[in-house]
Amino acid sequence: MLLNDIKKLNQRIYELDTEISRNSKVIFVATLIFAITQNVDFQNVNKLTQLINFTDENQRPIDQLLDIAKEGINKLDILNKTKQAIYDSLRIISGVNTKLDSNRRLFQQFLSDFISKDFVSIKPTDLFLETLYMEIDKKSGSNDDGIVLTPIFAAQLMIDLAQIDYKKDIVADLCSGTGLFSLLSYSKMFNDMNTDLKNNSITMEEYKKYQNKLYNSIIANDADSKMVTLCLANFLLKSLNHSLILCEDVLKLEKSSFKYKENGEEKRIQPTKAILNPPYEDAYKPLEIVEKNISLISGNAQEGTKVVVIIPPQKFGQKNKAFSRILNLATLESVIKMQDDLFKDSGKSQPASIFVFNVDKPHSKSDKIKYYNFTDTGYVYLKDSGLVDKNNTYKFKKEALLNKINNGDENKNNSFVRTWSNFYEVNKELEVTAQIDPSKIKTNKDEADITLENITIKKMLAEKSKLISSVNNNFKDTDGEFENYIIKLLSED
DSSP states (O other): OOOOHHHHHHHHHHOOEEEEOHHHHHHHHHHHHHHHOOOOOGGGGGGHHOOOOTSSSSSOHHHHHHHHHHHHHSSSSOOHHHHHHHHHHGGGGTTTTTTTTHHHHHHHHHHHHHHIIGGGOTTTOHHHHHIIIIIOTTTGGHHHOOOOOOOOHHHHHHHHHTTTTTTTEEEEETTOTTHHHHHHHHHHHHHHHHHHHHTTTSOHHHHHHHHHHHTTTTEEOSSHHHHHHHHHHHHHHHHHGGGGGGSSSSGGGGGOOOEEETEEEEEEEOEEEEEEEEOOOOOHHHHHHHHHHHHTTOSSSSSOOOEEEOOOTTHHHHHHHHHHHTTTTOOOEEEEETTTTTTTGOOOOOOOOEEEEETTOOOOOTTTTEEEEEEEEEEEEEEEEEETTSOOOOOHHHHHHHHHHHOOOHHHHHHOOOGGGGGOOOOOTOEEEEOOOOOHHOOOHHHOOOOOHHHHHHHHHHHHHHHHHTTTTOOOOOSHHHHHEEEHHHEEE
16 A cells, blocks of 8 residues: 555544544554454445444444454454453544544545555555554654654564574564564565575475464564554454464563464464564663563574564663673674664654574673664655655665675774774774673673673773783874874864
């Protein structure tokens, strides 16, 4: 579905109810998806007035629509707690809470147009609800901010970093929001599977086996009932196993939580990859959520288990005890510093970095953490449009980054040599390799501070000591080179 069509859809909802909130808009659309996908008769516009009585004075049309949606949801094999959470979220668009059907003729026309025009134009590859939620209502008021969604381009980068393999991986999206990481993970595996079939890398028999596995390869969870509702709508659009959608406090999840029924038999699955953007407020314990995700992936017999998270890097230094426990479970492989205005669309300005943890083994002090600066993504923030790939350069910049990460020459990344004449230069310190001692993390907050800035400062200090030692602690600026360099720095704008 084209962005322009989604904008028009958003405007048409606004015309039904000029005071409707962003959350209510997307819940309304999710309700329509439930009704259409679970009730064959509702897909026939000609039968619409047989299903909904638009002149009924006892029950408003919007409430009749909700009953149809609930009837469909009730037939789905979903955990009772998840089902109840969805029912609770649907209340926000009931007749007593919205004015969606105040003009019944307009409401009937909207339903007819959505069924016959909008729904049929949603493609399998679309991120329909995410676009509606994130791209349209950027200017929602402070009391209607909703959740902070990861920009799609950054979320896709995280999927790439997770190195998902459709043949063996189970992906956990345990702070799912609308299910963006779930959808992108599914698309990645689905596309790779089809490509392999096309290239004769797998047989049709193998394809069917992996196709069945893919149906059960995504686990989603969120504590917010509205987000679980949107996640279910997304799972229905993608034909994913909706029984693997949970509505729990992520910190209370256990490995035994991940199960589904097949032919009446209960089957448990073990996630091998986790991708998440946890809440950043300390009250929600973001680092403990990262730790929980890692613990749920750990102990896996399969190699290549990873957790990819986007989070402000200073959180690790602030919660050094939790960070210490994390390193006892997983190796921190790389840190990608993202642009400062990444979450500006959501009204947040807190900079974040992407962290890649290898859950195959604990971190040791000999392990090298590779830092990459990806603040220049090509995306720029435009007031009326949000983050935009203005010059269409993101694709090439991302390919260059992934090439460095997957095939980069470590020595090349550290080719900058500090001398007296470039002593204070930091602009070349964009990619560094660092080591941390897990045994010191719990008691030493400086060791736990793994921000790129702190790592760069520590590297500069070590290089300073090396320079001073090279002249036996007796440096003399005999030719004025060092003094001139300082003067040059101070005179720059």
